[in-house]
Amino acid sequence: MGRLALVARLAARDLRYRPSEAILLLLAITAAATTLTLGLVLHGVTSGPYERTRAATAGPDLVATVSPAKGSSQPGVRANLLALAKAPGVTASSGPYPVTLAALRGGGYTAPAMVEGRAEAPSAVDRPLLTAGSWVRPGTVVLERSFAAALGVEVGNKITLNGRWFLVSGIAVSAAVPPYPGACLIGCYFTPSVPPGQPGLVWTTQQAAESLASSEPLVWLMNLRLADPAGATSYANSYNATQRAHTALSAPYLVSWQQIAAQAGLVVSDEQQVLLVASWLLCLLAVASVAVLAGGRMVGQVRRVGLLKAVGATPGLVAAVLLAEHLVLALAAAAIGLALGWLAASLLTSPGAGLLGSAGPPSMTVSGAGLVVAVALLVAVAATAAPAIRGARASTVGALAEVARPPRRRPLITRCSALLPVPLLLGTRIAARRPRRTLLSAVSVVVTVAGVVAALTVHARFDSSFGAGGGLVNPLFTRISQVMSVLTVALLVLSAVNALLITWATTLDARRQAALAHALGATAGQLSAGLAVAQMLPALAGAIAGIPAGLLLYAAVRTGGPMTYPPAWWLACVVIATPLAAGALTVVPSRLAARTGVGPVLQSEAALWDVSFLPAGLPPATCGTGPRRRCCCSSRSPPRPRH
Structure with a gap:
């Protein structure tokens, strides 16, 4: 063959x-x-859905915004934007449009809203596409579709903006502003009167938007179309760098359609x-x-x-x-x-x-x-x-x-473990006998706990930022939470499989030692507890090391924003539950191994190697009486087993 x-x-x-x-x-x-x-x-x-939306709504290549300082001249601010419409490479524009933040109440929620004032006639650049209802007119508003879905508001419902009632006349989509909850990419000027959270986009008439503005100045927005749409990002970066270099007061800030597309696909x-x-x-x-x-x-x-x-x-x-x-x-x-x-x-x-x-x-x-x-x-x-x-x-x-391979002698572990109860003595020595397997078990626990802690940190971040706003459903948080929940379950299941496999391998490796301990008087419960302790010790070490590892993992992959930490009691529960779960997973395999017959195992000559691995840690009654107790428990030359 x-x-x-x-x-x-x-x-x-x-x-x-x-x-x-x-x-x-x-x-x-x-x-x-x-x-x-x-x-x-x-x-x-x-990329496909955004390009279809951009084509259907005559989406802009650049969006220019100005967030003026308090007390600055509104006509002067608008003049800075109007100058962009005549800049080289710009072929069409619409605006400037007033933008302000307002407190919205509707659908049973209170949330911030970015209100953009628009003309009743369609514009040359950025014509939001109505998916339901009609366009804005006095006393009405149009909601961006993902924001309306989060609120649960439909055409014909009424909402309030800063305490004023408006009728929802339509629901629309646009490629000029990222869908909820990313509207602030083009600039939001927060005020104390607006509730915290991520705002959604609302269109209304220009007069209504200007009247909703608080004591803070309005933000102005203009949509631009370029002769070279593919170069929008480089155009925006060059312009923004030039304005920062000259520290121009109330200078416009440009956002390219590629940046808006990336924000629109942020969920995926x-x-x-x-x-x-x-x-x-x-x-x-x-x-x-x-x-x-x-x-x-x-x-x-x-x-x-x-x-x-x-x-x-x-x-x-x-x-x-x-x-x-x-x-x-x-x-x-x-x-x-x-x-x-x-x-x-x-x-x-x-x-x-x-x-x-x-x-x-x-x-x-x-x-x-x-x-x-x-x-x-x-x-x-x-x-x-x-x-x-x-x-x-x-x-x-x-x-x-x-x-069997003779066990390595570790005098320090032997002396310290001899003072422990029998289950801890057996567990400590089983773990010390195979240090590489113990390290592998600890590493698998570190990986699992790091993933769990990273997931908890993400939840804490969304709860503290995106979760604000009167409990408004956030699609980004919902989707990411669902994915991370499934992955956390997968990590826990694989970690459980690892624990069972390690227990199985440890049981095979320690069967002679367990048989000798059983012959010398250890009960099945003590042997089972010893095997469980052998898994709980690396699990505890892995859980402690997994906390900083999970925080470092989150810090390495987060996409900006301040560092978030989960509540301390969450982390304490993880540290406590991990070794308990490891011990619980080893109960059944260890109990089955503890009931294995002593005679067949001790008939193997390899069992003699393990006699010297059971020094004076067992109770006196289990090692015989008289001078044979010292010989059985601490002699370097193993005697012939009785059974």
Whole structure:
């Protein structure tokens, strides 16, 4: 039989006879591949709806705004804007229009509103498209569609602006101002009389807008069209830099249509950023899952490795068998993740009510699909290589005899743990016996807690800023909250799978030690508690380290604004709940392991290595009486077991 055929046959046999482990590994890598696929296919999906809206509404290439200082001349401010209409490269304009902030009450909510005064006749640049009702006239207002949806207001309802009643005559969309809650991109001059929160756009007549202004001066807005629309961003940047250099008083500020388009797609772009960050967190957890699973498989297949090497298999062939089955699972997980991500993307690509049309079916490029497959394979290789090489290097005779690796002596841990109760003694020594596995468990908890803390920080930020405004529903907060809730559940599920896999591997590795402790008098409850403690100790350390890691993760990916911190009691609950959850997840596996028969385990010669790992930490009655107690508990040369 050829080498490839032999590897394929052995790998297929392993997968067929160990379906539960294969399914867990498949789920771990699939979750990471699906999340990464979602993050990749969401790139640029809102460009189509914004371009359709811009074409249907004669959208501007530049929006110029002026926020004058208090006491400045209104005619002088307007003159600065009118001069832009004759600037080189400008082919058409509309405005200037007065803009003010007002307190809006409607639909049972109180929220800030950016009120823009418009003429009753249609303008040459920026003609908002009515989706319901009619355009403004005296005593009426028109609401931007996403703002009206958040308020729950329809045509024919009445609202108040600064205490004055207006009839909602229409609902419209526009490409000149980002949809709710991004209207302040073109400038908002907040006043103490306006409630906090993100304002939505309201159109009314120019006379009504000017009369709604408080003691603060009006903001003025003008829409411009350029001969070269593609160069709007460079035009705006050059003009704004020149004005800042000359520190001109009441100088206009230009915003390009590309900036407005980016703000209009902020919901989807934020979802994409969250998904990409979460995909790497899930990849780290998948690496931990595969590493634990591969290491546990090698512990459980020591004799099989010896048999393969005894009949002529090279160390490379032995390593290739374990690596091959994990690579097959990684390829299957990548294919499933690509399909699930492409199907689920349609649930996240809605541009919202502020734009026309839909984003259309998501597209996955060949390079994106290749990246997903490469990441899945890299996860499998990175996690499997070390256990496979370590197992392949094992001695043939030692593998056939299943001789366990002698534990490393750590006198300080031995002396300190001897003073602890039996469950803590066993748990501490089990954790210390496999430091790399304990570190891996702690790292997986750090990754999970960091993701949870980052999600809590995002919630705290939205609650303190976007959540203001009388409880008005914010579409950005709602969508991001839903995505982060799903990803948090995925992180918790993968972390739970990791905890179960680590408990399973630890149980296999500590079965001789547990059998000896049971033979010397430890009860099944003490053994179960000891295995639980072995998982709770790294979980507690990981939870403590995950708090600053989550805050650093949020600080690294936030898109501006002040740093936000979740309430301290939220973080305290995370630190307390994490080790308790880790202990609860290990109860059932540890109880099953504690009930394993003592005789079959102690018949293995490898069990003798573990006798010296049980020094005088057990109760006196469990170590016999008289001089044999000292010999059994602290002798360096292990005696022959009685049972």
